[in-house]
Amino acid sequence: MTIEILVPDLPESVADATVATWHKQPGDAVQRDEVLVEIETDKVVLEVPAPDDGVLEAILEEEGATVLSKQLLAKLKPGAVAGEPTTDKAESSEASPDKRHKASLSEESNDALSPAVRRLLAEHNLEASDVKGTGVGGRITREDVEAHLAKPAASAPAEKEQAVDVPAAARSEKRVPMTRLRKTVANRLLEAKNSTAMLTTFNEVNMKPIMDLRAQYKDQFEKRHDVRLGFMSFYVKAVTEALKRYPEVNASIDGDDIVYHNYFDISMAVSTPRGLVTPVLKNCDQLGFADIEKGIKELAVKGRDGKLQVEDLMGGNFTITNGGVFGSLMSTPIINPPQSAILGMHKIQDRPMAVDGKVEILPMMYLALSYDHRLIDGRESVGFLVTIKELLEDPARLLLDV
Numbered sequence: 377m378t379i380e381i382l383v384p385d386l387p388e389s390v391a392d393a394t395v396a397t398w399h400k401q402p403g404d405a406v407q408r409d410e411v412l413v414e415i416e417t418d419k420v421v422l423e424v425p426a427p428d429d430g431v432l433e434a435i436l437e438e439e440g441a442t443v444l445s446k447q448l449l450a451k452l453k454p455g456a457v458a459g460e461p462t463t464d465k466a467e468s469s470e471a472s473p474d475k476r477h478k479a480s481l482s483e484e485s486n487d488a489l490s491p492a493v494r495r496l497l498a499e500h501n502l503e504a505s506d507v508k509g510t511g512v513g514g515r516i517t518r519e520d521v522e523a524h525l526a527k528p529a530a531s532a533p534a535e536k537e538q539a540v541d542v543p544a545a546a547r548s549e550k551r552v553p554m555t556r557l558r559k560t561v562a563n564r565l566l567e568a569k570n571s572t573a574m575l576t577t578f579n580e581v582n583m584k585p586i587m588d589l590r591a592q593y594k595d596q597f598e599k600r601h602d603v604r605l606g607f608m609s610f611y612v613k614a615v616t617e618a619l620k621r622y623p624e625v626n627a628s629i630d631g632d633d634i635v636y637h638n639y640f641d642i643s644m645a646v647s648t649p650r651g652l653v654t655p656v657l658k659n660c661d662q663l664g665f666a667d668i669e670k671g672i673k674e675l676a677v678k679g680r681d682g683k684l685q686v687e688d689l690m691g692g693n694f695t696i697t698n699g700g701v702f703g704s705l706m707s708t709p710i711i712n713p714p715q716s717a718i719l720g721m722h723k724i725q726d727r728p729m730a731v732d733g734k735v736e737i738l739p740m741m742y743l744a745l746s747y748d749h750r751l752i753d754g755r756e757s758v759g760f761l762v763t764i765k766e767l768l769e770d771p772a773r774l775l776l777d778v
Contacts, residue, residue, distance in 0.1 A: 377453075378433055379427055379452040379453075379454055380450075380452075381449045382448060383415060383446055383449055385445055386444075390418055392442050393415045393442070393443055393444075393556075394416045394417075394441070395437050395449070396413075396415060396421060397414045398412070398413045398438075398439055399412060400413075401515070402434055406426040406432055406452065408425075408428050409426065410425060410426045411424070411426075412424050412449075412450065414682075418557065418560040420685060421682045426452060428452065428454045429455065432450060432453075433451040434450060436450055493517065493518055494553070496518060496522075498552040499552075500525060502524070506524065508524070555650055557650050557651040558650075558651045564712070565710050568711045568713050572748045575747060576708040576709075576744055576745065577744075577754075577761055578742060578743065578744050579762065580740050580741065580742050580765075581765045582738050582740060582769050583739045583741050586610050587724075590605055600666075603670050605669065606669060607721075608668070608669070610665075610771060611719075612642055612657065612663075612668050612672075612696065613660075613767075613774045614763075614764045615660075615694065615719060616640050617767055617774065618760050620661070621759075621760075623636050624756045625752055625760050627716060628693070628714045628715060628716055630714070641658045641693050642693070642694050643712060644657060644675060644696055645697035645718075647702075648682070650682065653684060654695055654712055655679060656692040657672065692715060694718070695709075695715060695719070696718075699723075700722045700741065705723050705742065707720050707722065708746055709744060711746055716747060717745060717757075721743065722744070725739070727740045745760065745761045
């Protein structure tokens with residue numbers, strides 16, 4: 377008796393998915409709930425666990441294959457012991473040393489590598505011959521590449537000497553397939569540029585009051601709430617208050633109708649190893665500073681570990697993106713459809729400013745609001761941005777609601 381491993385139910389908005397990475401190969405022993413394969417959709421990565429202990433008998437959809445909901449991925453033989461013959465694929469792993477050597481040589485070619493492994497090799501400028509494969513027939517897996525990268529660079533000087541001897545004409549190119557997430561991001565950005573009347577307005581904010589307040593209370597805050605007090609909670613609070621005062625910015629266009637939202641779900645642009653995602657922090661008007669910081673931390677960890685669920689990405693009325701963490705001084709962020717506006721935060725940098733007729737050095741930050749001019753006029757956009765500026769420069773107003 378065998379157990380069929382099926383593609384999990386895909387969200388309604390997702391038509392198909394791609395087999396990203398197999399963590400087990402035919403003939404490998406698996407334990408119940410151990411992850412067998414990762415399925416990549418346009419939005420999230422789904423993990424498919426083993427339903428029972430046993431041996432993976434056969435893989436029917438290789439890495440890179442496009443699959444549908446409930447499609448057969450593999451077969452599992454429950455209760456079997458690793459090393460027992462199951463299928464031709466499993467028996468091939470017990471072949472003679474000469475056959476294994478030939479298989480190893482053939483599978484080390486770039487064509488035999490999975491898309492996930494090819495991407496990792498390209499990102500870190502590695503060749504297949506640099507990595508020792510531990511998969512079936514010497515096949516290189518993602519874990520092999522990660523283990524190779526984790527090793528200390530003991531041979532760096534030798535490699536550097538070899539690099540000097542390489543002739544200048546020895547140039548090469550690498551072609552790496554785009555991930556489904558990257559394709560989706562590209563399409564949505566192009567859609568935003570082509571389907572909205574996007575305009576960006578700028579302002580600047582003096583961050584000294586918030587920095588002083590944070591320095592004064594950060595230790596007590598962390599001790600009481602078990603989470604660090606960052607800048608994002610101030611940004612979210614200021615944006616939420618500004619959205620209350622300017623409902624057009626919290627609205628969206630649906631055909632010939634304008635949809636005004638009476639709730640405040642804010643998307644956070646997060647850069648992950650797989651690409652840009654915008655998880656949503658919901659009901660921000662009902663959250664305190666500590667709840668906001670905990671929510672942002674949880675979403676960031678999920679994004680980093682690839683654990684975001686579809687429900688984490690659904691909805692969102694407004695987006696905050698913080699390019700300042702990468703050193704960006706000023707930018708024009710692109711709207712995240714169907715939303716009507718996005719706020720860009722940037723690097724906090726000391727600059728000479730005129731204060732009461734005197735020059736002072738203050739930590740200043742540029743704000744950028746990109747908005748859909750079909751829905752939001754200049755008066756609302758500028759007023760919205762000035763409201764955020766005033767709330768950040770006088771954070772006591774966030775507590776007093778003035």
